[in-house]
Amino acid sequence: MLTIPAQPYPYPLPDRGIALLIIDMQRDFLESGGFGAALGNDVRPLRSIIPQVQALQQGFRKLGLPIFQTIEGHPPDLSNCPPSKRQRGNSALKIGDLGPMGRILVLNEPGNAIISELTPLPGEPVIAKPGKGAFYATDLADQLQTQAITHLIVTGVTTEVCVQTTLREANDRGYSCLLVEDATASYFPEFKQATLDMVISQGGIIGWRSTTDQVLQSLTAEYIETS
Ligand code: C5J
Numbered sequence: 001m002l003t004i005p006a007q008p009y010p011y012p013l014p015d016r017g018i019a020l021l022i023i024d025m026q027r028d029f030l031e032s033g034g035f036g037a038a039l040g041n042d043v044r045p046l047r048s049i050i051p052q053v054q055a056l057q058q059g060f061r062k063l064g065l066p067i068f069q070t071i072e073g074h075p076p077d078l079s080n081c082p083p084s085k086r087q088r089g090n091s092a093l094k095i096g097d098l099g100p101m102g103r104i105l106v107l108n109e110p111g112n113a114i115i116s117e118l119t120p121l122p123g124e125p126v127i128a129k130p131g132k133g134a135f136y137a138t139d140l141a142d143q144l145q146t147q148a149i150t151h152l153i154v155t156g157v158t159t160e161v162c163v164q165t166t167l168r169e170a171n172d173r174g175y176s177c178l179l180v181e182d183a184t185a186s187y188f189p190e191f192k193q194a195t196l197d198m199v200i201s202q203g204g205i206i207g208w209r210s211t212t213d214q215v216l217q218s219l220t221a222e223y224i225e226t227s
Contacts, residue, residue: 004178004218006210008200011178013222019066019149020056021170023134023156023163025118026071028111030157033100035111038093041187046157050117052183052212053155057118059216063223066147069114069126070134072162073107080130080137081105133165141173151176153215154207155183160191167199167206177207180215 003010028035030046037043060067074081078096086095095104101111107128120126129138144152152175156163163184170177179199186192199206 002218002222004208004210005214006178006208008204008208011176011208011210013218014151017148018151018153018219019068019144019147020060021134021152021154021156021166022053022057022067022069022118023154023166024070024072024158025050025053025115025156026073026111027101027113027115028099028105030115031101031111033111035093035099035101035104036187038099038104039089039091043187045187045189045192046185049155049157049183049185050115052180054117055212055216056153056155056180056183059219061121063219065219065223066149067120067124068140068143069118069120069124070129070138070140070156070162070166071107071112071114071126072130072132073105073109073112073128074130076103076106078106129162131165132162133169134162135166135169135173144175149175151178153178153180155180157185158191159184159186160188160195161186164195164199171206178215179207179209180212181209183212 002013030043081095093099097104102109127138127140134140152170154177167177181196196209200209
């Protein structure tokens with residue numbers, strides 16, 4: 001069995017059942033007129049990972065391996081947005097308000113779209129999630145089960161919020177998760193680093209971490225040979 005060089009120890013690759021999970025690479029978090037920027041955040045750290053996430057997306061496509069993307073968003077009536085979430089942060093622009101790219105975190109608004117660099121191909125699933133974790137109030141678990149996925153290569157933004165929450169949810173559900181450290185980002189580099197450290201602490205309490213190059217090299221060796 002091949003492995004991906006990783007911390008805290010090599011990540012075992014299954015014969016099948018591995019998928020790429022790309023969390024919330026949407027315009028509202030990554031573009032200068034978006035929600036993240038309106039809250040005073042510098043979007044450059046988030047944009048810096050686009051080439052790595054693209055490389056993983058293209059690599060998985062080439063190998064015929066499944067890719068799942070998520071977006072954080074709510075229907076126009078905000079029916080699945082708890083009032084507490086809307087109030088959180090006490091900012092001038094709240095979820096549902098009209099921002100520079102349409103209504104903030106509302107599904108199908110321009111700002112809610114995945115950035116053009118990572119547009120999914122027809123048939124590649126995009127899961128709309130109302131919370132920070134991708135399993136909460138979504139059918140992600142059912143979709144993964146249908147495809148017998150057991151291993152998740154996790155990327156996206158932000159590392160300490162939606163990415164970490166999803167990793168913890170996935171780990172509790174029995175998935176083996178590897179966080180790609182150069183394909184995840186935070187507005188706060190110190191929070192990203194703390195998350196990378198937490199994930200692999202105590203012998204890999206939540207999962208593994210590795211790099212885009214290591215993941216792609218190992219997957220190519222394993223799945224080109226066996227496909
Ligand atoms: C946040 C996310 N930070 N995708 N969402 O609200 O991490």
